[in-house]
Amino acid sequence: MEWFRYLVSFLLLIHLSLAAIRMSQPKILLPFHPRIETNFTLEATDGCFQWSSSRPDLVRIDPVGEFSIKNGENCSLHANVIAHTKHSLRASATVYARDILTGQSVRCDVIIDKIQTIEIVYTTTRLYLEDAPELFKLRAHDQHGSTFSSIEHFPYEWKLLNAAIVDEQSVKKPAIGALDATKVIRILRLTDSSYEMSETVRNLESHGSLSYEILLEGLRTGSAFVQAELIDNDLYHGIRTRSVRLSVSANVQFHPSTDVYLLPYSRLAFRLFQIKRQESTDITDLPSTRMLYEVKLVNDDAGHLDDQALLFTATDHADEQSRVELIDRNMKAIDNDTYEPISLMIRIVNIGYLSAITNSTRPWIFQVGAYYLVTVEMFDVNGRKIYPTDNLDLSASIPNESHKTCLSLKSLYQNGTQYVLRPNCPGRFELEFRLNGMKVHDLIETLVTASTKQWFEVYLPLVAQPKRVLLPERTGVKDLKTPYCPIKVLGGSGDYTFTSRDTSVVTVSSTGDLMEQTSLNSTTVDIFDKKSPELNASVS
Incomplete structure (x- = not known):
């Protein structure tokens, strides 16, 4: 061989x-x-x-x-x-x-x-409590500023420094009352985590050294500095990084958490959520929340904010914007000079058009007797999605009277943004969605309106006959494959695909004829409607 x-x-x-x-x-x-x-x-x-x-x-x-x-x-x-x-x-x-x-x-x-300088490379300097640790790396440069391709073979000393006045190469007088840095942040080795690492890094850490990359985990609210130095007593003695200031705080976010587009007269109630290990908890109504956090409207061009109820009311005209900030009072007091609050933008836009989506497997192909969720979405003229506030007045209707006996439609929310639809008859039907306006002090402001219609198809569930087929063993070899048994399918659109799960047992033609049985065993033939895989049946 x-x-x-x-x-x-x-x-x-x-x-x-x-x-x-x-x-x-x-x-x-x-x-x-x-x-x-x-x-x-x-x-x-x-x-x-x-x-x-x-x-x-x-x-x-x-x-x-x-x-x-x-x-x-x-x-x-x-x-x-x-x-x-x-x-x-x-x-x-x-x-x-x-x-x-x-x-x-x-x-x-x-x-x-020779290495001339080293620096710390990071994604963020903001660490969150009870969150996954962040990866920090070192990068080295020569006298010309060129970056070294590899520095992973050297051991490094990583230091956590108390909050202090720091210049480029040294720590001066610590701040009065500064919290011990090791109580704010913890250094973790990569071998103590699920991070991938090279064998060189693994070997360094196994001998008690720290490599050019480490993990930092937040322990309690506060700030500290991190600094790294190349361990070498002669050639590279004294080569260290600039100190990098880190902050640790609870991960509290707005809901909604991204920039929002609102219609004129909209009323948006903000909520505050604390995120811990991928789980979020609504802390808006906790007594401690108002003591620890402040929600502030930076400018009132787009509307005004009730900071007690956290309710933003949009102005009556479009093309305005405002910024809302979420301020952590503790972090601002600890680090007022560099603290940056979480913020989002609110933009007021005019309605462009409505659109409806559904959770069906194929859009707007339904099965008789099944339940479907229909969601109405709004967009401005530039295709930007508009946030659905509680004071919207949206409605869905069945415009054709003859269709009403075949469709069941129920609203899930008072603002009319979602509905449960149950079709009871096969056929082609139509829904109409309309934005009637905005609810303002129990009145409907009709300056903001739009409408759209949506057609959809409903089919009967697939039924395959017979449900079970018992075939005799084929004992002879024939040149032509002759049908053993045709599968009859009722329901759906009439256009089907047939697939055998085990072709060594039985094969099936494109018209549903069971063709060859090549071994003694059992299998299943699946039938799918080409309009939607939700319409399916099987034969054993």
């Missing part, structure tokens, strides 16, 4: 040679260190390669996952590029990858230099 393995490998190489070969990185920058070897994994694609270095004294190559093709030649798709120079001066070399089948080569320039 050795010849077969060579044949497969040879055919694979022929296939790969038809595409242009590529190197994953055209240039990499590796940090110099007299004792720690740093490496980076390169990948060359669309071939199998032999790797070499123009300066083996500076850069060593270690192929990854080598396999033999023929004549004792080895090749691989990956290689570790290892910087092992003993001189601290900036140096460079070239790594070549030669495809052993075509002879084509690709290259990667490798530069080795």
